[in-house]
Amino acid sequence: MNLRRLAAIVSKELRQLRRDRLTFAMIVGIPLLQLVLFGYAINMDVRGIDAAVLDQAGSARAREVVAEIGASQVLDLRYRLNSPQQLDTLLRQGRISAALVLPADFEARLLRQDRPPLQLVVDGSDQSVQASARQLAMYAPPGWDKRPAVELVNLYNPERRAALNTVPGLIGVILTMTLVMFTAIALVRERERGNLEMLIATPLSPWELTLGKVLPFVGIGLIQVTVILLVGGLLFAVPVRGALLELYGAALLFIVASLALGVFLSTLARTQFQAMQMAFFTFLPQILLSGFMFPFAGMPRAAQWFAELLPLTHFLRLARGIMLRSAGLLELWTEMLALLLFTLLMLSVAVLRVNKRLD
Structure with a gap:
């Protein structure tokens, strides 16, 4: 082995990496992203769950108990309800989780101590909410000597089956993982193979070129949704x-949003490898911050605001709402x-960046 030749190859690779700014950014960016997400945004200790209060007693002691539970910060009691119908509506719409x-x-009930004096109704389609609700089951109001004092009512998933929570989310995760990468790589491949020369000679507008590349993948996405279901x-x-038709409508909009993101990434990448890197870079925060793997309510406010910009966050709510809560x-x-605005923004930026010139 010749050490000089070996050193020359190593030096050449380092110079090439230095010139490839995107790869260098990924080398630094992916560890930083994982560190920030896992260290700052991911929190299994859920606090501030969106919740409501239905106080049918209206007594001073009842108001005292509500104040004590609110002070625990497990529930964010932002709604005061007047009827069980309002409770059902807010849970079905996903505006509250408990x-x-x-x-x-x-x-x-406090005097007789024969039945739990409190009832906590939780959205069973979210397992993190179920786990946090069990913490409150140990609460006992003043004057209560028996356990438990809180009766848990688990709606939409009374058997607490993990699959009911996971499968609707997997629809969005699989679509994100495949469509964003497929689209980004396919468009970059056209540039690498020289096929873009033929397209340049045609009277296609940037919108026609972009949509023509996106539409075939819509059918692929719908097939994937059908297989998962x-x-x-x-x-x-x-x-x-x-x-079912509404579920497919939501999936269709999410598919277009994912493809729009892939098209946008293709305008930034120069090679298929770079396109794959960038697709992974966008996939990681979506799966971690959308509420699929970790509880959304446990994240800091800044992380929640950022998650609202991600399409997977909104599709998970749509899929679980339609499939599990009717x-x-x-x-x-x-x-x-939110999905529509994201799609229009990504497509508009991508079309502006589409340049029908080889340089």
């Missing part, structure tokens, strides 16, 4: 309680609007 109910005979239903008995698209219109 509800504290104080029955009309709250005082009598069939396998999830056959192997794990995951239901689709809402309208919610409709009209009830989840804010999530649809």
Whole structure:
């Protein structure tokens, strides 16, 4: 082995890495991203769960108990309800994840101590909410000597099956992982193989060129959704309680949003390897911050605000809302609007960056 020749090759590779700014940024950026996400944003100790209070007792002691539970910071009691119908509506729409109910005979239950005086209704489609709700089951109001004092009502997933929480989220995760990468790589491959020369000679506009590349992948995404739903239903008995057509409508918008992100990344990458790197770079924060792996409510506010910019965050809410809570698209219109705005922004920026010149 000739050490001089070996040193020359090492020096050449280092100079090449130095000139490849994107690869150098990934070398530094991916560890920093993981460190920040896992060290700062990921928190298994859930606090501030969006919740409501249905106080049917209306007594001074009932208000005292509500104040004590609110002070624990596990629940963010932001809604005061007047009827069980309001509770059902807010849970189905995903605006709250839990509800504290104080029955009309709250005082009598405290005296008799024959039934739990409090009821906590939780959204069972989110396992992190279930785990946090069990912490409150140990709470005992003043004058209560028996356990438990809180009756847990687990809606939408009374058996606490993990598959009901996982499979709807996997639809978004799989679509994100495949479509963003496929689109970015496919468009960069056209440039690398010289096929872009033929497209330059055509009268195609940037919008026509962009959409023409995106539309074939829409069918691929819909096929993937169908496969996941069939396998999830056959192997794990995951239901689709809402309208199947509305679920496909939400999936279609998310597919287009993922493809728009892939097109945008293709305008930044010069090689297929760079496109793959950038796709992974966008995939990592989505899977960690969307609420798929870690509880959304446990994240700091800054991380939650950033997660609201990611399309997977909104699709997870749509998929779980339609499949598990029988919610409709009209009830989840804010999530649809967020996906639509993301799609329009990514496509517009990508079209502006499409330059029909070889240089």
